[in-house]
Amino acid sequence: MIAGYQVLLVIPAYREAGRLPPYLRELSGVLSRGGFSTAILIVDDGSPIEEQQALRGLIEIGTIGSCEILQPLVLPENRGKGGAVLAGWRSGVKADWLAFVDADGALSAAEVLRVLRLAVSGQQQAVYCASRVGELQRLVRRRWNRWVLGRAFAQVVRFMLNLGINDSQCGFKLLPAACFHLVDPQLQEQGYCFDLELLLALQRRDVRIVEVPVNWQDQPGGKVRPLRDGIRMLRQLCRLRKRFRQ
Numbered sequence: 001m002i003a004g005y006q007v008l009l010v011i012p013a014y015r016e017a018g019r020l021p022p023y024l025r026e027l028s029g030v031l032s033r034g035g036f037s038t039a040i041l042i043v044d045d046g047s048p049i050e051e052q053q054a055l056r057g058l059i060e061i062g063t064i065g066s067c068e069i070l071q072p073l074v075l076p077e078n079r080g081k082g083g084a085v086l087a088g089w090r091s092g093v094k095a096d097w098l099a100f101v102d103a104d105g106a107l108s109a110a111e112v113l114r115v116l117r118l119a120v121s122g123q124q125q126a127v128y129c130a131s132r133v134g135e136l137q138r139l140v141r142r143r144w145n146r147w148v149l150g151r152a153f154a155q156v157v158r159f160m161l162n163l164g165i166n167d168s169q170c171g172f173k174l175l176p177a178a179c180f181h182l183v184d185p186q187l188q189e190q191g192y193c194f195d196l197e198l199l200l201a202l203q204r205r206d207v208r209i210v211e212v213p214v215n216w217q218d219q220p221g222g223k224v225r226p227l228r229d230g231i232r233m234l235r236q237l238c239r240l241r242k243r244f245r246q
Helices: 020-031 049-058 081-089 109-120 145-163 177-184 194-204 227-243
Strands: 006-015 038-044 063-064 068-069 095-101 126-131 172-176 209-215
Touching: 006 020, 006 081, 006 177, 020 038, 020 049, 020 068, 020 109, 038 049, 049 095, 049 109, 081 095, 081 194, 081 209, 109 172, 109 227, 126 145, 126 194, 145 194, 145 227, 172 177, 172 194, 177 194, 194 209
Parallel strands: 006 038, 006 095, 038 068, 126 209
Antiparallel strands: 063 068, 095 172, 126 172
């Protein structure tokens, strides 16, 4: 094991024995040649036992170049995406930068490395957020209904929270570990609005937020249900607005 890493990349996973292993192989292969030390930590978010066993059987633990795949962290019950990410970041693995990426592979390993290099080589403390809007030269392929709902949610976020960001829900973010520790005690959201709470808390601490347009390809088998999860996110959004106003 490498003693301390430049980047800890957490992958929250729920019932991902099918999609995650090929993406993990792609990630570890690309990041092993990234030029900095990276640890990948999968956090199983309370999947059924058969899913956990299948996933463990498909993951190769060990070091490839400068990238190490750690023993997965298995949560006893489902907490939600935010809860899984926080469990990974709070697991005690030492790193200069903390990041998470969705398990579905919608963001290619090459794009993950591009944004990581941009952050690690930067001179300022900032949180870097992948964004599916912003530059015409970036290729974004999303199902039309998700695109419409995503843009509508972004407008609601701007109105309710005054958060100057175009795509708060894109599934890849990274920030200096020191910045995370500043706001960690305030973080309570376990679900999809974890991203918003994190960004709001960092903004209150005057941490700069940098949006990085990325190439994105929606993948089949997604677990987000627009109507059910949209209503849930609006409730969480109202709760966040009340908390941060206070």
